[in-house]
Amino acid sequence: DVKVTQSSRYLVKRTGEKVFLECVQDMDHENMFWYRQDPGLGLRLIYFSYDVKMKEKGDIPEGYSVSREKKERFSLILESASTNQTSMYLCASSRWTSTDTQYFGPGTRLTVL
Amino acid sequence: QKEVEQDPGPLSVPEGAIVSLNCTYSNSAFQYFMWYRQYSRKGPELLMYTYSSGNKEDGRFTAQVDKSSKYISLFIRDSQPSDSATYLCAMSASMNSGGSNYKLTFGKGTLLTVNP
Numbered sequence: 001d002v003k004v005t006q007s008s009r010y011l012v013k014r015t016g017e018k019v020f021l022e023c024v025q026d027m028d029h030e031n032m033f034w035y036r037q038d039p040g041l042g043l044r045l046i047y048f049s050y051d052v053k054m055k056e057k058g059d060i061p062e063g064y065s066v067s068r069e070k071k072e073r074f075s076l077i078l079e080s081a082s083t084n085q086t087s088m089y090l091c092a093s094s095r096w097t098s099t100d101t102q103y104f105g106p107g108t109r110l111t112v113l
Numbered sequence: 114q115k116e117v118e119q120d121p122g123p124l125s126v127p128e129g130a131i132v133s134l135n136c137t138y139s140n141s142a143f144q145y146f147m148w149y150r151q152y153s154r155k156g157p158e159l160l161m162y163t164y165s166s167g168n169k170e171d172g173r174f175t176a177q178v179d180k181s182s183k184y185i186s187l188f189i190r191d192s193q194p195s196d197s198a199t200y201l202c203a204m205s206a207s208m209n210s211g212g213s214n215y216k217l218t219f220g221k222g223t224l225l226t227v228n229p
Contacts, residue, residue: 040121042221043201058216090156102217104156
């Protein structure tokens with residue numbers, strides 16, 4: 001069974017703090033993705049990675065960075081959290097082709113005060 | 114025009130009803146079409162996957178793709194309260210390796226409630 005796990009289900013941070021969200025998958029998938037999901041806006045891609053140390057910007061990369069030092073782990077970093085980054089963050093992974101299913105983690109609900 | 118349009122609902126139906134969920138899209142390069150189901154406070158999970166035009170059936174679920182109209186549908190027969198969830202359509206273009214071809218473009222999701 002494919003498993004994508006995220007480090008926290010709920011997180012509360014203060015404005016200006018550096019925030020790390022971690023995602024781990026256990027299926028040796030090449031591709032990993034970070035999305036945020038907001039009411040009325042749907043799922044929006046922040047960054048994705050198709051190999052270790054490789055990354056590409058998604059649709060809304062501003063204010064975020066990512067790190068992929070190992071194949072199974074993909075981190076999302078908020079350098080200086082702001083209130084407009086309060087959201088549900090979802091990590092996903094898939095095999096190398098775009099036709100392969102993206103498997104999602106349970107999500108992290110981040111609140112920035 | 115947004116790349117993918119999906120009516121957000123909410124949609125409320127009685128148990129046993131036939132449900133029709135739809136998305137339209139503008140990018141003629143899309144070839145791979147998916148439906149994800151997302152229960153409250155969970156991540157999305159793949160429900161149906163279709164390549165190009167045509168129908169695909171899996172139990173009570175049928176996915177239809179009409180590329181000429183740029184329109185996809187998900188039908189749920191004999192709907193159950195356990196089908197209550199948000200349904201997201203998603204699509205992607207070429208399966209060539211590299212770069213942005215890995216991206217899925219999602220609709221905003223339709224919230225469905227099936228009442229017992």
